[in-house]
Amino acid sequence: MALALKKKSDASVIVVPPWHPNLRIVENLPDTKVVRTAFFVNGAFMLVVILLTLYLGVQEWKLHEVNKQIADWQSQIDADSKQSDEDVALYTDFTLEEAKVDEVIEFVGSKPKLSSIILRLGAITPKKIAFDSLDFKDGGFNIRATIKGAPDPATSDASAYLKQLRTDRVLGPMFHEVDLLTLVKNPTSGRMVMEIFCAYKKEKKA
Secondary structure (H helix, E strand, C coil), rough: CCCCCCCCCCCCCCCCCCCCCCCCCCHHCCCCCCHHHHHHHHHHHHHHHHHHHHHHHHHHHHHHHHHHHHHHHHHHHHHHHHHHHHHHHHHHHHHHHHHHHHHHHHHHHCCCHHHHHHHHHHHCCCCCCEEEEEEEECCEEEEEEEEECCCCCHHHHHHHHHHHHCCCCHHHEEEEEEEEEECCCCCCCCCCEEEEEEECCCCCCC
C-alpha cells in the first residue's frame, strides 16, 4: 500500500523578506509629484504680474484721455481768449460810462429845479427887498439883495426875511440852513445890502 505523503500546511511556512540596508537620502530624492509645487507658485506670480500690468495699462490709458481732453479745452480757451479779453474791456468801458451817467443823474436829481426856486423867491420876497444877484452853487445858493428904505429898520427886515425863507412851505424843506452872511451899507445908494446863503439839505445815502 502506497504511503500517502502528507503535505505541510502553507500557514506553517514563514516568508522572511530579504534583508538589505536603507541607504536612501530622502532630501536628495527627486520630486515624483505629477504637478510640482513650483508650478503653482510661478503661476500665481505670473497672474499677479499680468493683472498689475493690465491695471497700470488701463490707468495710463485713462490718464492719456484726460490729458488729451485738457489739451482740447486749453486749445478752445486759447482760441476764445482774445474775444473774451475784448468783451471784458468793452464791459469795463461800459461800466465806467454807466457810473458817469448815474453820477450825473444822481447829481441832477438831488438838486432842486432852479426855475422853481427863482419863481418861489419872486413870489415870497417883500417889495422892499430887491435882488441884486443869485449865485447858485453845488451846496446851495447866495442871495444878494438891497433893502429899500431907511437903513435903521434894515436889520429887522433882514431877520424877517431869513425867517420867511426858513419857514416857507416850499423852500424851507429844501434847506439845511439859511444864514445871513453880511449886512452892510452901500456907500453909493445909502441903502443896506445883505447877502444870504441857503444851504441845501444833504441826502443820506443808503
